[in-house]
Structures are given as C-alpha cells and as structure tokens.
Amino acid sequence: MTPPTVRRKSSLVLLYASIILFFCCVPNLGYAHFRLYIAEIPITLSLGSLKLKLTNTLRQQIQVHLNNILQSQSFAQQNTTYLNTYQATIIEELKKANIPLDFSYLALQKLNLDPNNLESQAGFWSFRAEFARQELNLKVTKEIDERLNVITATQSAIKYIQKNQLLFKNWAISLVGLQLGIKNTTEYVKDFYKDTQLYYGVQQLEINESSHDKIKEFIIYKLAFEEINKNNPHNIKTRLIKYEKGANKTLGDIANETRMSIDELKECNKWLKQPKVPNDKTYPVLLPIKEDELIEEIKKQDDWSNQQQNNNNTGNVIHNTTNNTTTNKSIFDNVTVVDPSGEHQTIGQDNAVTVNMQTIKVEERTAPKIHTVKSGDNLYQIARKYSIKLDELKTWNGLSSDAIYPGQTLVVSNIDVSNTNYIKHTVSRGETLSGIARNYSITISELYQWNHLTSDFIREGQILNIFVSAQTYKTAEGKHLFFEKHKQRQSKVKLMKNGK
Numbered sequence: 001m002t003p004p005t006v007r008r009k010s011s012l013v014l015l016y017a018s019i020i021l022f023f024c025c026v027p028n029l030g031y032a033h034f035r036l037y038i039a040e041i042p043i044t045l046s047l048g049s050l051k052l053k054l055t056n057t058l059r060q061q062i063q064v065h066l067n068n069i070l071q072s073q074s075f076a077q078q079n080t081t082y083l084n085t086y087q088a089t090i091i092e093e094l095k096k097a098n099i100p101l102d103f104s105y106l107a108l109q110k111l112n113l114d115p116n117n118l119e120s121q122a123g124f125w126s127f128r129a130e131f132a133r134q135e136l137n138l139k140v141t142k143e144i145d146e147r148l149n150v151i152t153a154t155q156s157a158i159k160y161i162q163k164n165q166l167l168f169k170n171w172a173i174s175l176v177g178l179q180l181g182i183k184n185t186t187e188y189v190k191d192f193y194k195d196t197q198l199y200y201g202v203q204q205l206e207i208n209e210s211s212h213d214k215i216k217e218f219i220i221y222k223l224a225f226e227e228i229n230k231n232n233p234h235n236i237k238t239r240l241i242k243y244e245k246g247a248n249k250t251l252g253d254i255a256n257e258t259r260m261s262i263d264e265l266k267e268c269n270k271w272l273k274q275p276k277v278p279n280d281k282t283y284p285v286l287l288p289i290k291e292d293e294l295i296e297e298i299k300k301q302d303d304w305s306n307q308q309q310n311n312n313n314t315g316n317v318i319h320n321t322t323n324n325t326t327t328n329k330s331i332f333d334n335v336t337v338v339d340p341s342g343e344h345q346t347i348g349q350d351n352a353v354t355v356n357m358q359t360i361k362v363e364e365r366t367a368p369k370i371h372t373v374k375s376g377d378n379l380y381q382i383a384r385k386y387s388i389k390l391d392e393l394k395t396w397n398g399l400s401s402d403a404i405y406p407g408q409t410l411v412v413s414n415i416d417v418s419n420t421n422y423i424k425h426t427v428s429r430g431e432t433l434s435g436i437a438r439n440y441s442i443t444i445s446e447l448y449q450w451n452h453l454t455s456d457f458i459r460e461g462q463i464l465n466i467f468v469s470a471q472t473y474k475t476a477e478g479k480h481l482f483f484e485k486h487k488q489r490q491s492k493v494k495l496m497k498n499g500k
Contacts, residue, residue: 038066038227044204045219047171048100051204052219058209066220070227080228082108085268085288086124086150089240092434093154096456098407099161100171105222106178107157113148113270123147123271125157125178135181136160144278148271151242151284166405169201176214188212240268241432242284244457246277254285258430264288284457287430369413370449375406386412396452411452423466427458440466 041059045052054062069075090104107124115122118140119129127147132138136156138146146152157178164177168189177185192212193199207215246254251269254277255262268286277283371382379402383390393399396411404410425436433456437444447453450465458464 038063038070038223041066041223045222047102047175049203050171052172052215053204053206054219055206055208058207058211058216061209062216062220062223066223069220070224075224076228079108079225080232082111083225083229084232084236085238086240088237089150090124090154092456093151093158097158097162099158102222103157103161103175105225106175106218107150107154108225109217109221115145118142118145124150124153127153127157131181132156141273143274144283145271145273146283149269149284149286150240151286152271162405168199170199170205172205172207172215173199175218176212179214236290239289239432239434241287241289241430242457243287243430244282244284244459246283246285247279248276250276251285254287258287260287369411371410371412373404373406373408373410377404377406378402379404382410382412388412411449425464425466427460427462427464429460431458431460432456433458436464436466442466 041054041063043054043059045054086108087104090107091101094101094103110121110126111124112120112122112126121128123145124147127136127138129140129147132140132147136159138153138156140147146156161174161178164174164182164185165171167182168174168177168185173185173189176188180188189196189199192210199205207219243254243258249257251265251272252262254260255265265285265287268288272283272285277285369386371386373382379390379393379399383393393410393412394402423440425440427436433444433447433453437447444456446467447464450467
C-alpha cells in the first residue's frame with residue numbers, strides 16, 4: 001500500500017504538471033513576450049475576511065511551479081486578454097453580492113470557451129455540464145451553453161457560493177464546494193478536519209501539502225493573475241453591457257441595432273450556438289465596450305459643451321459639419337424634472353421648456369433605510385422592527401420567498417418624494433446603471449436603493465428616480481450647474497439637428 005506522504009506528493013506533482021501543460025498548450029496570440037517572476041510566496045493570503053496561512057514547505061513548492069508557468073508566453077498572453085475582457089464584469093457581480101473579489105480569479109481558472117466535449121468542464125468557473133444543469137439550473141445544450149455567458153454563469157456561481165458559505169462559514173471551503181458540490185464537500189471536511197471548530201467561522205486557516213487541491217490551485221492562479229495585472233496596469237479594460245431584448249434576433253440583427261461589430265459580439269457571446277436568441281426566457285446578450293471609448297465619448301461631449309459656452313460668451317455661433325448625431329446624443333435626453341409642486345418639466349426633447357435657474361431649489365438627496373441581515377433574522381421580525389408590512393418588505397426587495405441570508409441588505413423604508421426635488425430619468429436604448437450613475441455623479445448602490453432594484457437589468461423606457469445633491473451641483477452664483485450643463489449640451493444637439 002502506498003504511504004500517505006507519497007500519495008500527497010504524487011497528487012501535488014500531478015496538479016502542478018496539469019497546470020503547466022494547460023498553459024503550454026494555449027495558442028500564441030502574438031503579444032509581446034512577458035517575463036514574470038515572483039521572488040517570494042507570502043506567508044499569508046486573504047480571501048475575504050479569512051486569512052490563509054501557508055506552510056513553508058507548501059510555499060516552496062508553489063513558488064517553483066508558479067514561476068515555471070509565469071515564464072510561459074502563452075500563459076501571460078491569453079490570460080491578459082481574459083483579465084482585460086471579463087474580470088471587471090465578474091467583479092461587478094461579486095461586489096453586489098458581497099462576495100470576496102478574489103473569487104474573480106476562480107472564474108477565469110483554465111477558462112475554456114470552445115469546449116470540444118459538451119459534457120466536460122467548460123466556460124467561466126469551469127463547471128461540469130451535469131453540475132451546471134442540476135445544481136445551478138444553467139442551460140447546457142448543443143444550441144445554448146450558459147456556462148459560456150460570463151454574467152449568467154457568475155450570477156449562478158454567486159448563489160451557490162452563498163449556499164456553501166451559509167453551511168461552512170469559510171470562504172476557502174465554499175470555494176471547494178463550488179467545484180465539488182455541497183455533498184462531496186461535506187464529506188471532505190468531515191474526513192479532513194474532523195472537528196467543525198477547525199474550519200467553521202475561523203479567522204485563519206492553515207494551508208499545507210495535504211489541503212485540498214482546489215485550494216492550492218486557486219492560490220497559484222490568484223498569485224499568477226495578480227502578477228499579470230500588476231505588470232500591465234495600462235491595458236484597456238472592456239465593459240460588458242447586458243442587452244436583454246434579443247429574443248428571436250440574430251447577433252447580426254443586434255449588431256445592426258446597436259451599431260457594433262458582429263465579430264466582437266460573436267467573441268463575447270459564444271454561449272449562443274444557434275442562429276437566433278431563444279425566446280423561452282431572457283438571455284443577456286453581451287455588448288463589449290472599451291473603457292477608453294467611453295472616456296473618449298464623455299471627453300468629446302465635455303469639450304463641445306465647453307467650446308459652446310466659450311463661444312456663447314463671445315457672441316460666436318458654432319457650426320457643426322457632421323450629420324451623424326448618434327454619438328453626440330445628450331446624456332440628458334428624455335429626463336424629467338419634478339419639483340415639490342408636482343409639475344413635470346421635460347428636458348432633452350425638441351419641445352423642451354426652459355428651466356428657471358433662479359427658482360429651482362434642490363434638497364439634499366435622501367435614500368431609504370437599509371437593514372443588513374444578521375444570523376437568526378427573518379422577514380417577519382424585520383418588518384415588525386421597522387413598522388412596515390411584510391408584503392411591502394418583499395416588494396421593495398424583489399423577494400419571491402421568505403428566504404434571506406446573513407449579510408444580505410434589505411430596503412426597509414419607501415422613498416418619500418413629497419417634499420424633495422428629484423429627477424426622473426427615462427432609460428434610453430443601450431444605457432447601463434454604471435453609465436447613468438457616472439453621468440449624475442452618484443453610485444450604483446444609490447440607484448439600487450432609490451429604485452428598489454434587485455439586479456442591474458434596466459429596460460428602455462424605464463423610469464429611474466435620481467436624487468441630486470445640492471452640494472455637488474450648485475454653483476457659486478446660486479445657479480444649478482446640472483441644468484447649466486444641460487442647456488449647453490442641448491444647444492449642441494439643436495445646432496447639430498439643424499445642420500448648422
């Protein structure tokens with residue numbers, strides 16, 4: 001019988017060999033050669049609130065194998081592309097669920113977006129087909145493979161991580177649970193830790209040669225990906241925007257509608273294996289937007305507004321020479337201002353009324369109360385605590401059942417707009433919560449709270465409440481800078497529409 005020590009060493013050799021083999025087989029994409037090296041593996045690593053303490057023997061083994069794979073040109077090239085394209089989107093989903101952001105590295109481990117065998121591990125988070133169907137309720141067929149949709153797969157992964165965390169109260173064990181399933185992980189912790197006090201709710205966990213391979217593999221990828229990000233700080237990141245009106249449309253139809261490249265859409269939507277998006281449920285089609293394109297577009301609008309203001313001050317008129325007004329659309333189109341009297345003043349349209357800058361008074365923004373769920377809480381107790389109805393609590397938070405979990409945030413008061421000026425923003429095609437938040441200098445979290453949102457899904461024509469801070473937008477002369485900027489942008493749009 002093979003001694004346990006020999007079996008553990010053999011297991012480690014196979015683990016590291018498989019990682020090296022994987023990266024050596026990734027095709028060369030023609031990027032510049034990376035020479036990455038980690039001089040020393042840290043003694044402790046953080047995974048959320050959990051500290052992972054590595055033994056010296058394990059650190060030495062990890063350092064040798066980690067630096068071997070870091071020397072692989074194909075490893076650096078391929079994973080630089082993956083990190084730039086997908087990590088920001090994954091992190092955005094993790095933030096909303098209060099999941100440690102380091103889990104984004106787990107999502108990109110051994111990423112395979114072109115699986116030869118449908119039943120093998122594939123896609124983001126490397127789910128097996130059977131596990132994805134049975135445990136995560138993801139659709140995995142020859143026509144649709146939701147494991148390859150970064151948002152859908154990540155949202156499903158988050159729900160399963162939360163289930164594991166409730167059961168094990170240990171992020172490292174929850175990481176294992178996501179890959180093995182709750183049943184197998186329960187058997188593992190019983191066999192390996194013997195006593196629940198050694199892992200349940202602990203602040204520090206020792207990781208040694210005998211620890212689960214999934215944890216050691218995660219550490220290798222985490223350190224490797226961090227090294228790549230550190231050595232490529234200026235790479236352009238991609239933001240993936242959800243388009244949820246694609247039912248019965250081809251990617252070509254969506255490309256024409258959104259004026260995007262069909263090749264870019266295909267690259268980010270490999271989950272769609274058939275010509276048209278199905279209509280049995282909502283499938284988010286991902287639209288790739290480079291951060292530098294967003295920044296450049298905002299800069300163009302601001303440069304035009306400043307130039308328009310300067311020429312207005314000198315009596316000059318700006319003549320626009322282009323007839324393409326698509327990329328110069330005002331961010332304030334279809335915005336309605338609501339004052340305490342109840343009168344609605346619509347701006348951003350051809351028949352927009354002039355706002356009297358001297359009479360507008362904007363109060364400080366207000367938001368509903370938020371309750372963070374603690375262990376032992378239930379919806380009935382929370383409703384009683386805040387003197388609200390149970391049905392209201394569930395409606396405000398989009399709850400379809402009474403299930404809640406520790407750390408979850410719940411809206412526990414409605415928005416009172418009776419005595420507060422606020423803005424009603426009508427969502428336009430292609431808009432996202434992050435873009436709207438940036439335009440109004442607010443946070444995505446505030447948009448969630450003010451509008452009782454439970455996901456980042458917004459639809460064209462949807463009305464969003466925006467509470468504007470007087471401190472942010474009031475000028476020294478007592479005028480409201482928000483409306484001043486709007487007037488500048490509207491002048492630009494009208495000039496362009498008139499072809500002047």
